[in-house]
Amino acid sequence: MSNPLLITEFLHRARDLFGGKQIVQYADGAEVHRYTYRDYYERVVRLAGALVRLGVRPGDRVATLAWNHHRHLELYLAVPLAGAVLHTVNLRLEPDEIGHIVDHAQDRVVVADSALLPLLGPARQRNPQMLVVCTDGRPEPGVLNFEQLVADGxxxxxxxxVQEHDLAALCYTSGTTGPPKGVGYSHRSLYLHTFAACLADGHAICERDTVAHVVPMFHANAWGVPFAALMSGANQVLPGPHPTPAQIATIIEEQRVTYTGMVPTVAVDLVRHATRAGADLTSLRALVLGGTAPGVELIRAIEDDLGVPVFQGWGMTEISPMGTFSRPPPAADHDPALRHEYVRKQGRLLPGLRWRLVDDEGNDLPHDGVARGELLLRGPWVVDSYYRDPHPESFADGWLRTGDVATIDPDGYLEIVDRAKDLIKSGGEWISSTALEQAILEHPAVADVAVVAVPHERWQERPLAVVVPHREITPEELLDGLRERVPRWWLPERVVITDDLPRTSVGKVDKKRLRRSVPGPSADNAHGKARS
Amino acid sequence: MSNPLLITEFLHRARDLFGGKQIVQYADGAEVHRYTYRDYYERVVRLAGALVRLGVRPGDRVATLAWNHHRHLELYLAVPLAGAVLHTVNLRLEPDEIGHIVDHAQDRVVVADSALLPLLGPARQRNPQMLVVCTDGRPEPGVLNFEQLVADGxxxxxxxxVQEHDLAALCYTSGTTGPPKGVGYSHRSLYLHTFAACLADGHAICERDTVAHVVPMFHANAWGVPFAALMSGANQVLPGPHPTPAQIATIIEEQRVTYTGMVPTVAVDLVRHATRAGADLTSLRALVLGGTAPGVELIRAIEDDLGVPVFQGWGMTEISPMGTFSRPPPAADHDPALRHEYVRKQGRLLPGLRWRLVDDEGNDLPHDGVARGELLLRGPWVVDSYYRDPHPESFADGWLRTGDVATIDPDGYLEIVDRAKDLIKSGGEWISSTALEQAILEHPAVADVAVVAVPHERWQERPLAVVVPHREITPEELLDGLRERVPRWWLPERVVITDDLPRTSVGKVDKKRLRRSVPGPSADNAHGKARS
Structure with missing residues (x-):
């Protein structure tokens, strides 16, 4: 019973039980490579051997700067098998930010897609000890070649x-409120998180699944799905660089994908494409949305128009990242609207984790579906300090302060109502920008929306809505539709119609940029009309 | 991430997320009590408080001698919550054996059903420190009253x-080959085992389930199902003392039970009753057979005649007890005979565990479905020593020697072909008594069978079959039917028709007693005829 909980345990399992299962690689929407779990195992073991021969020592960080491909999937296990720490770097960051992160982590090796090598300029200047390996095999002076390493490994x-509390992986948060913070994942935390991902009441990843890795593998362990697929023996499909909605639809159709996850923005584009092109996505038993809260209209469109069951998985980089799963109760089985309403919420806490809802003084609030407070979390896959920079302000007595304002109902369904910093204080009353966004998303013409606070002389702050429509719509039409659904004083001061929302490197709406880009005066001008 | 893995974690989860779910108590086939998880939580916390007030200290053993009822279910969590060790004692043992076990474990308290108090005579003599609490509330001089404790707790x-490696539970094996051996379960091992029980590819216990606890709660944590139900928030039904097949059928029908487990002997009786009485058991999404290998005819009858999906879960007291789960592959979805064949095998190893197949010298054998060797196991819920009596002969380099002879096919499906000591060596060739039993069970007239070796002058050993038929059948008819299905030299020397097989306290066929009860000479007499 003293066996350590190591994430590499599942590697042997995959070879012994699922040797014939498939890993399929796409690029530009076409299948380009396919091999078995047995082949995968062999390559991982050689790659780990090659890393050790390169001088990687236990505890060293090996960074990846790569899209979703089989070599990246090999690194997911080979780096921990070599006793090292897999540091997945977000390729959407600016080169200077990448340089900062690689320097902060003191990465020993970076394995990068050759097309992404230019992003590493500042990193190589700041960390000249670092070795670079190029994953897609095109030789380049001074850069090691991945396939050569595997061949010679x-x-x-x-x-x-390795001990179970040793780090196996590392990921930096997007840093919406300051510089990126490093989140280290121990072998044990990933092992337990993998079990949680495969629970019948969780994502239920299982051997019969064919999983498509749409979530970028540089985001919080790709939500943990690669490890869960490996443990379960599911077939895996990797879309390669820059997958478009049409390519994702092709992958699902061709490989009869049963499970995938994505952020709502990607799902909106996928729905639009699938509807237009008549794509058949019904092989999916679950499309999991996460990253930010999906609107009810998106959930409805996927379930009712495409015939695909939707679930929401809420999480954070700091929690490996799965925290909750929105599985509707039996009462919603024959009531689509109720089902959508449950999926719109963040769902129930995964077993193993504990939560608290607290007020500003840290007092516990009731789980009555009404009381709003900050959500605190703890558990075996919840971080309790940041990497090389503890950030004690993010923790309270061993609990992670999520920064999310939420309610929990008596049956344990979580609803995130806001980021603590995204609440709008209008005339002494709080307006939830998330709730207002949800209400606006219910309008069938709205594809996406962001609500931010704009300063106001009389009311201190007022909401401003930036809307991306499906079709032409005027601000007035939108406000008219909204009047029935929100309190009168929630009505946005102003509605801006736009083609696109600015996003952070992880695909979340960048509200900082949005606030800067919206001219204050015009919002103020509009106020009197809408308010009086 | 340093949070300890404690089995009591799921208690808080059950209260917070599943407060309204139901725990239903039957007695003599009728519902007698029902309460919610919220009530359960309250009683468990009070009971733990009462145990501490009684003087139970961390690490003390608290024994139970009880049938399956809600008070036993309360003890399952209250004892670990009090920091103590839940020691479930098999009520089918002789009073002297119970005395030995209670003495060996040095139990501080025994909680017994009042009807079972007489079994404790020798135990109270050997361990006079022990306090006895009677669970069904009838007062008795010198014995504490369970309900009073809860009320005052x-x-x-x-x-x-408590630390995660501290013991939470303890169970003694049935001791077929010697005195019973104690198996201690740590908090951590039960916690991980609970996750394994709820995996989509395992027993998949989930919130939508209504679980009936048919497996006695004094057997290896009732297969871990009470903990899994608590974690998942499943409704639970407890049948009370001495459930008959008719009462089990009533419980399944009335409570719309979706998941239950039982040994094949109980299942045979249940099928017989359900067929005769026309009971509707189709609410079951899974009937799990374990303890001993089921025959194909039983699997067929449950699946085809009753319309209930069957799975086999193989395990041992020493492994908490779940080891494998027989989920047939997709290829068997539309091929009932193939499906039954897969369920007859023991299935695939649960994630977290590792196995080896070794020959007599400890060399690894191939997983080719042909090579037979002893199965070794290790993992976080596999014991690596026995309680207060290490028995090093049962372990090899940290691996548990299961004593089972098995094959593993290239897809990782385990088939136990025999207990090491149950092989029959006939003229230098091994005959698998398990395989021969399986072949005999395929005869539609056969309800149960046991094959044992009888000594033989010329062939050293020969098989003898003891058969329990559904309807009248002669040994000759049976042998005729068998001729096509087994090699000629496997044909039993003799077939004994009987009403019942002798069983050990855990319901396994007692082959020791069987061998003693069969007169050697008559088996020898019969030999020449069948063999020549």
Whole structure:
């Protein structure tokens, strides 16, 4: 019973039980490569051996700057097998930010897609010790070649001894409120998180699944799905660089994908494409939305128009990242509207985790579906300090302060009502920008929306809505539709119609940029009309 | 991420998320009591407080001698919550054996059903420190009353500090080859085992389930199902003392039970009753058979005649007890005979565990479905020593020697072909008594069978079959039917028709007794005829 909980455990399992299962690689919407779990195992063991021969020592960080492909999937296991720490770097960051992160993590090796090598300029200046390996095999002076390493790699006869609390992976948050913070994942935390991902009441990833990795593998362990697929023996499909909505639809159709996850923005585009092109996505038993809260209209469109069951998985980089799963209760089985309403909420806490809802003084609030407070979390896959920079202000007595304002109902369904910093204080009353966004998303013409606070002389702050429509719509039409659905004083001061929302590197709406880009005066001008 | 893995974690989860879910108590086939998870939580906390007030200290053993009822279910969590070790004692043992076990474990308290108090005579003599609490509330001089304890119990404000490697439970094996051996379960092992039980590819216990606890709660944590139900928020139904097949059928029908487990002997009786009485058991999404291998005819009858999906879960007291789960592959979805064949095998190893197949010298054998060797196991819920009596002969380099002879096919499906000691060596060739039993069970007239070796002058050993038929059948008819299905030299020397098989206290066929009860000479007499 003293066996350590190591994420590499599942590697042997995959070879012994699922040797014939498939890993399929796409690029530009076409299948380009396919191999078995047995092949995967062999390559991972050689790659780990090659890393050790390169000088990677237990605890060293090996960074990846890569899209979703089989080599990245090999690194997911080979780096921990070599006793090192897989540091997935977000390729959407600016080169300077990448340089900062690689320097902060003191990465020993960076494995990068050759097309992404230019992003590493500042990183190589700041961390000249770093070795760079190029994953897609095109040789380049001064850069090691991935395929050559695997070909020459000795099988790792005796993997370095690792303890379960040793780090296996590392990921930096997007840093919406300051510089990026490093989140380290121990072997044990990933092991337990993998079990949680495969629970019948969780994502229920299982051997019969064919999983498509749409979530970028540089985001919080790709939501943990690669590990869960490996443990379960599911077939895996990797879309390659820059997948378009049409390419994602092709992958789902061709490979009869049963499970995938994505952020709502990607799902909106996928729905639009699938509807227009008549794509058949009904092989999916679950499309999981996460990253930000989906609107009811998106959920409805996927379920009713495309015939695909939707679930929401809420999480954070700091929690590996799965926290809750929105599985509707039996009462919603034959009531689509109720089902959508449950999926719109963040759902129930995964077993193993604990939560609290607290007020500003840290007092516990009731789980009555009404009381709003900050959500605190703890558990075996919740971080309790940041990497090399503890940030004690993010923790309270061992609990992670999520920064999310939420309610929890008596049956344990979580609803995030806002980011603490995204509440709008209008005349002494709080307006939830999230709730207002949800209400606006219910309008069938609205594809996406962001609500931000704009300063106001009399009311201190007022909401401003920036709307991306499906079709032509005027601000007045939108406000008319909204009047029945929100309190009168929630009505936005102003509605801006736009083609696109500014996003952070992880695809979340960048409200900082949005606030800067909206001219204050015109919002103020509009106020009197809408308010009086 | 340093949060300890404690089995009591799921208690808080059950209260917070599933407060309204139901725990239903039957007795003599009728519902007698029902309460919510919220009530359960309250009683468990008070009971733990009462145990601490009684003088139970962290690490003390608290024994139970009880049928399956809600008070036993309360003890399952209250004892670990009090920091103590739940020691479930098999009520089918002789009083002297119970005395030995209670003495060996040095139990501090025994909680017994009042009807079972007489079984405790020798135990109370050997361990006079022991306090006895009677669970069904009838007062008796010198014996504490369970309901009074709960009523007076202070809520345990601050449960004793427990580490994850501390023991939470203890169970003695049935001791077929010697005195019973104690198996201690740590908090951590039960926690991980609970996750494994709820995996989509495992028993998949989930919130939508209504679970009936047919497996006695004194057997290896009732297969771990009470903990899994608590974690998932499933409704639970407890049948009370001595449930008959008719009462089990009533419980399934009335409560619309979706998941239950039982040994094949109980299942045979249940099928017989359900067929005769026309009971509707189709609410079951899974009937899990374990303890001993089921025959194909039983699997067929449950699936085809009753319309209930069957799975086999193989395990041992020493592994908490779940080891494998027989989920047939997609290829068997539309091929009932193939499906039954897969369920007859023991299935695939649960994630987290590792296995080896070794020959007599400890060399690894191939997983080719042909090579037979002893199965070794290790993992976070596999014991690596026995309680207070290490028995090093049962372990090899940290691996548990299961004593089972098995094959593993290239897809990882395990088939136990025999207990090491149950092989029959006939003229230098091994005959698998398990395989021969399986072949005999395929005869539609056969309800149950046991094959044992009988000594033989010329062939050293020969098989003898003891058969329990559904309807009248002669040994000759049976042998005729068998001739096509097994090699000629496997044909039993003799077939004995009987009404019942002798069983051990855990319901397994007692082959020791069987061998003693069969007269050697008559088996020898019969030999020449069948063999020549």
């Amino acid at each position: 000795p099988e790792l006869a005796e993997p370095p001894a | 202070p809520e345990l404000a601050e449960p004793p500090a």
